[in-house]
Amino acid sequence: xxxxxxxxxxxxxxxxxxxxxxxxxxxxxxxxxxxxxxxxxxxxxxxxxxxxxxxxxxxxxxxxxxxxxxxxxxxxxxxxxxxxxxxxxxxxxxxxxxxxxxxxxxxxxxxxxxxxxxxxxxxxxxxxxxxxxxxxxxxxxxxxxxxxxxxxxxxxxxxxxxxxxxxxxxxxxxxxxxxxxxxxxxxxxxxxxxxxxxxxxxxxxxxxxxxxxxxxxxxxx
Amino acid sequence: xxxxxxxxxxxxxxxxxxxxxxxxxxxxxxxxxxxxxxxxxxxxxxxxxxxxxxxxxxxxxxxxxxxxxxxxxxxxxxxxxxxxxxxxxxxxxxxxxxxxxxxxxxxxxxxxxxxxxxxxxxxxxxxxxxxxxxxxxxxxxxxxxxxxxxxxxxxxxxxxxxxxxxxxxxxxxxxxxxxxxxxxxxxxxxxxxxxxxxxxxxxxxxxxxxxxxxxxxxxxx
DNA sequence: CAATATCCTGAATCGCCGTTCAGGATTACC
DNA sequence: GGTAATCCTGAACGGCGATTCAGGATATTG
Numbered sequence: 456x457x458x459x460x461x462x463x464x465x466x467x468x469x470x471x472x473x474x475x476x477x478x479x480x481x482x483x484x485x486x487x488x489x490x491x492x493x494x495x496x497x498x499x500x501x502x503x504x505x506x507x508x509x510x511x512x513x514x515x516x517x518x519x520x521x522x523x524x525x526x527x528x529x530x531x532x533x534x535x536x537x538x539x540x541x542x543x544x545x546x547x548x549x550x551x552x553x554x555x556x557x558x559x560x561x562x563x564x565x566x567x568x569x570x571x572x573x574x575x576x577x578x579x580x581x582x583x584x585x586x587x588x589x590x591x592x593x594x595x596x597x598x599x600x601x602x603x604x605x606x607x608x609x610x611x612x613x614x615x616x617x618x619x620x621x622x623x624x625x626x627x628x629x630x631x632x633x634x635x636x637x638x639x640x641x642x643x644x645x646x647x648x649x650x651x652x653x654x655x656x657x658x659x660x661x662x663x664x665x666x667x668x669x670x671x672x673x674x675x676x
Numbered sequence: 677x678x679x680x681x682x683x684x685x686x687x688x689x690x691x692x693x694x695x696x697x698x699x700x701x702x703x704x705x706x707x708x709x710x711x712x713x714x715x716x717x718x719x720x721x722x723x724x725x726x727x728x729x730x731x732x733x734x735x736x737x738x739x740x741x742x743x744x745x746x747x748x749x750x751x752x753x754x755x756x757x758x759x760x761x762x763x764x765x766x767x768x769x770x771x772x773x774x775x776x777x778x779x780x781x782x783x784x785x786x787x788x789x790x791x792x793x794x795x796x797x798x799x800x801x802x803x804x805x806x807x808x809x810x811x812x813x814x815x816x817x818x819x820x821x822x823x824x825x826x827x828x829x830x831x832x833x834x835x836x837x838x839x840x841x842x843x844x845x846x847x848x849x850x851x852x853x854x855x856x857x858x859x860x861x862x863x864x865x866x867x868x869x870x871x872x873x874x875x876x877x878x879x880x881x882x883x884x885x886x887x888x889x890x891x892x893x894x895x896x897x
Numbered sequence: 898c899a900a901t902a903t904c905c906t907g908a909a910t911c912g913c914c915g916t917t918c919a920g921g922a923t924t925a926c927c
Numbered sequence: 928g929g930t931a932a933t934c935c936t937g938a939a940c941g942g943c944g945a946t947t948c949a950g951g952a953t954a955t956t957g
Contacts, residue, residue, distance in 0.1 A: 467904060488709045502906050564795050569791045573853050574785050605754055617857055626848030632794050636838055649839055652873060688934060723936050
């Protein structure tokens with residue numbers, strides 16, 4: 456009730472939230488292998504013991520952190536995809552969301568970690584499978600819609616969905632690793648070109664959308 | 677000189693080789709995160725101390741192991757690619773080598789680990805860059821050759837090389853993770869179809885080559 | 898306000914490896 | 928054959944962290 460407590464901001468839940476956020480942060484920064492309880496505690500501004508108090512175990516904290524990132528991704532996905540847009544438009548959104556322009560930027564490194572974890576850990580494997588299935592399914596839906604509405608031509612939609620999803624993974628790896636041959640700025644374009652080719656679309660249909668007047672954000676550094 | 681020593685098989689170099697081989701094995705089996713000196717020693721049939729004696733450090737052993745895998749890959753690559761074959765034939769070889777049919781099977785999981793490592797470690801990043809550049813370059817050469825000899829049609833060979841390389845990475849991830857949508861057996865096909873499309877080839881030209889009678893190697897254990 | 902449940906912390910504890918070490922075997926060399 | 932270099936080993940050592948713990952603060956409840 457009183458404004459006395461400055462450190463224990465609001466409720467214990469608030470603290471818990473902070474720790475969870477810190478876990479996400481640390482996970483992205485150091486990866487599964489490098490994440491320490493101490494890092495999380497430091498970033499959240501509390502003691503290591505509290506991390507364990509709330510999450511029982513380091514793996515627990517990281518697992519929940521991963522879960523929250525996953526949820527965010529799903530949110531972004533459903534929020535960004537206008538359900539009544541044309542297939543071409545939605546395809547472009549998918550390209551931008553999956554590549555780098557969307558709000559869910561910078562998660563690719565994390566997904567890569569999940570892949571490696573999934574090589575040996577069942578839970579990670581399940582998570583990845585779910586994520587990927589959903590993504591592929593979204594893609595597949597758009598493809599089918601495009602074929603139905605006559606704007607796409609595609610002999611084998613399933614194979615195309617698999618290929619386009621895989622291509623995105625592959626490109627993301629290059630980008631995440633800052634490969635000079637695949638700068639972040641080209642990823643979306645490269646992917647959309649392939650998509651256009653796979654779907655029998657004239658390439659320009661997917662090329663850079665009419666460039667929105669670059670007003671949105673204040674000039675970066 | 678005597679046949680006395682049964683354990684110390686031949687020379688100390690032989691022992692060292694064994695340990696290196698064991699390192700490769702353990703690395704593939706447990707990954708960077710899970711590899712222990714004790715594992716390597718056990719697999720090589722010696723003491724942990726000897727591992728350190730020869731390689732100074734666990735990371736040293738793993739690094740050299742990785743190097744040897746890399747060398748093997750280069751060897752396989754140059755051995756498998758007939759320099760005077762047609763571009764189409766060489767493209768198929770690339771597809772099979774990079775996918776799973778070749779001798780360099782099962783390394784993909786390892787490369788994935790390298791990717792993740794490369795997110796934070798400069799040496800890994802350099803290794804990956806080299807490997808990838810070489811691979812992409814090989815691909816690019818074949819593409820250019822094909823274009824020159826008139827069998828391929830390709831507007832932007834560089835982009836195509838990047839895309840086909842990335843697609844292979846992406847497909848490999850699915851295969852390594854045993855994604856039911858991308859069984860190992862389909863990977864080569866999926867990739868070759870994309871290659872055919874990218875290069876303006878009738879798909880059947882790259883479809884399953886006449887099935888070589890499976891005689892080459894003695895059945896492995 | 899007392900009693901109780903919940904939070905939170907600093908200071909242990911404890912297991913797990915990587916690495917070191919002192920010395921025993923083996924080999925190479927003269 | 929003797930001596931120095933090289934190999935090799937089992938038995939410590941030591942540090943890094945995850946987890947536990949005993950108890951202090953804080954909130955909740957009646």
